[in-house]
Amino acid sequence: MKLILLLCVLLFPNIASAQVIGEVTKLPVPRFVSIRSDRTYARTGPGTRYPIKWVYQKNNMPVEITQEFDTWRKIRDVEGEEGWVHQSLLSGKRFAVMNESQAMPLLKSNDDDARPVALIESGAILRLESCKGQWCEASASGFNGWISYDSVWGVYEGEEFD
Numbered sequence: 001m002k003l004i005l006l007l008c009v010l011l012f013p014n015i016a017s018a019q020v021i022g023e024v025t026k027l028p029v030p031r032f033v034s035i036r037s038d039r040t041y042a043r044t045g046p047g048t049r050y051p052i053k054w055v056y057q058k059n060n061m062p063v064e065i066t067q068e069f070d071t072w073r074k075i076r077d078v079e080g081e082e083g084w085v086h087q088s089l090l091s092g093k094r095f096a097v098m099n100e101s102q103a104m105p106l107l108k109s110n111d112d113d114a115r116p117v118a119l120i121e122s123g124a125i126l127r128l129e130s131c132k133g134q135w136c137e138a139s140a141s142g143f144n145g146w147i148s149y150d151s152v153w154g155v156y157e158g159e160e161f162d
Contacts, residue, residue, distance in 0.1 A: 022068040029068060032154050033075075035061040036091040042083025046072030053083045060125055062095045062154035078153045094128040094161070096138065096154030106145035110135035118143035130162045131155050 022029040035056050042054040046069040056077075066082070067074035073090060076082045078097045098104060098120045105116030106126075110133075118140065120126065126138040126147065135146050136155055149155045 022065075024068040024070065030064050030066050030076075032062055032064050032094060032156075033073075033090045034093050034095045035059055035063060035085075035089065037089050040085060040089045042075065042081075042085050044083065046070065046074070046084045050084065054081060058125070060093070060095045060127070062097055062125070063090070065090075094154065096126050096128050096136070096152035098122055098124045098126065098151065099153040100151050104147065104151050106138065106140065106143055106147055108145055110137075110146040114146065117145045120147070126152060128152075128155060130160075132160050 020029050021027070036059060038057055038059045040056040040059075041052045042056065043050040044053050061077070063075040063077050063085075065073045066076050069084075071087050072084045073087055074082060074084050075090075078099065100122055103119040103121050106118045106120050107114035108117050120140055124140055126140040129137040129139065129144075131137070131149055134148055134150070136149050136152065138145065138147050138152075149157065149159070
């Protein structure tokens with residue numbers, strides 16, 4: 001069996017990068033979503049009988065769904081921690097976390113030379129409105145503008161959405 005798997009990887013190298021569709025939702029896995037509640041339990045397994053591993057206490061926190069099982073989603077947070085969360089506690093609204101070590105400007109337009117409209121602190125949560133190319137239109141603390149996708153955690157390289 002291992003030999004067949006190895007041959008498949010060698011003969012079809014792009015198969016590993018093919019987009020996986022979740023069996024339950026028919027949506028791509030992995031994908032980014034956000035925490036819907038300000039008190040969300042992440043468990044060690046997909047069900048209430050599993051112990052609580054983490055308690056997320058901030059809504060709109062972006063997380064990455066890495067697996068689906070019935071009404072449960074395995075998530076990974078910005079720090080790499082994983083746990084299982086019930087689907088009702090997640091939202092499809094897109095948010096991101098500023099992952100730079102210092103404050104970065106939110107720009108007036110999607111251009112490196114654009115005027116800054118605000119400084120976004122490291123760890124701040126931004127609402128993502130859309131992403132195209134290397135830029136995401138985002139909002140934080142009442143300011144709207146543009147930020148490079150590689151300054152935030154919560155969007156994939158080359159991902160586009162409105």
